[in-house]
Amino acid sequence: MKKFYIFTILLFFSFPIFAQLCKESKLNVIKGQFINGNNFEGKYIYCRLINPEEDKMSQIDLNLNIDGTINSYIYNGGGNPSIQTSNLGVISIFDQFGGMESPARITYLTSLDKKLIILGEINLDYSQGQVVSYSIQNINDKLDIMSSIFSEKIMHYFIDNTQLSYPDYFLLLLFNSFLEKNISKDWIKQFYKKLNLMQHQDIINIYSQNVFFKNTTLCNKDKNEKNAFGCEVNNTQLSLCYDYINSKLFYRFGSQSKLELQLVKIIDDEDKKKSVITFTNKDTDYLVDTNLGKEGVRIKRKEMHFKKFECNPSTIEPMILNSFN
Structure with missing residues (x-):
């Protein structure tokens, strides 16, 4: 305990600027291993500024020894950013x-x-507690090199029983070109299953629209729409798109270049729990079945079953309508 007090006093005099500027300060130790096998250990000092600005309420001074080489990094951000090490070989600052x-x-x-190095930054926007959009900035020019290094970790840790942090799930967005070329449909299913277990359905929607199904989905993310369900039926895309601002659910059938049919209905929270959703067009009902193993569309006219179309199993997007607030 005496050594700790001595260290704290020495630290105070070593960082006089913090004594002058900080309303609150904390010292934390950190250690781990980066993706390339480099081991690191060190400390970071959190400082909540006395005179904060709109985009600079706090400062973090990070000092690391990376296999004998001293490195430092200063982060300026919000009031209470958190630093976490990851099994994926990164340090994340969530702010x-x-x-x-x-x-x-x-x-x-x-x-x-x-x-x-800064691998990249992801900016998130929330609505009703869920991520509705994101943007990527400051991507490192070494990203292509890092993609090959990250591949083994991505394949292994995201599927196996490794505990991952909330920021870890967004990390893959930095490598979306890698994911499009190297990830199988079976891996995607396992990835979605893990996200569902972690109750990260909004992240599932982000990956559906922006990575895994961005070339097929008929949902328009620029108009506040989320992927609720999707698949190919006879080589034609079917998408259910949820407009969470106006509580509208769209049935769309066709392709990104040509829409063959669009239907819309207003839905409530009870509708979101249904696994069979009905859309009506004059005297014809389109029943979209999202039950596991039964995915497809049944068409009824005047209470008579007319046609039934099944989804191509390899193209099915997960049904996540009931996860949207």
């Missing part, structure tokens, strides 16, 4: 600028040749 409706930023750090 939410307010409550669950406010924007957030995730900064990912890793090492290359014993040097600490």
Whole structure:
């Protein structure tokens, strides 16, 4: 205990700027291993500024020894950013600028040749506690090199029983070109299953629209629509798209270049729980079945079954309508 007090006093005099600027400060130790096998250990000092600005409420001074090489990094951000190490070989800084409706930023750090680098930053926007959009900034010019290094970790840790943090699930967005070329449909199913277990359905929607099914979905994310369900029926795309602002559910059939049929209905929370959803067009009903193993569309006219079409199993997107608030 005496050694700790001595260290704290020495630290105070070593960082006089923090004594002058900080309303609150904390010292934390950190250690782990980066993706390329470099081991690191060190400390970071969190400082909540006395005179904060709109985009600079706090500062983090990170000092790391990476296999004998000293590295430092200064982060400026919101009021209470959190730092986490990951089994994926990165350090993430998750910074939410307010409550669950406010924007957030995730900064990912890793090492290359014993040097600490910013792998990338992801900015998140929330609505009703769920992520509705994101953007990527500051992508490192070494990303292509890092993609091959990350591939084994991605394949292994995201499916196996490894505990991952919330920021870890967004990390794959930095490597979406890699995912499109190297990830199988079976892996995607397992990935969705794990996200469902972790109750990250909004992240599932992000990957559906922006990575895994972005070339097939008929949902328009620029118009507040989320992927609720989708598949190919006789080589034609079927998409259920949820407009969460106006509580509308769209039935769309066709392709991204040509829409053959669109139907719409207003839905409530009870409708979201249904596994068979009915859309009506004059005297014809379209019943979309999202039950596992029964996915497809039944068409009825005047209470008589007319046709039944099954989804191509390899093209099915998960049904996540009931996860949207």
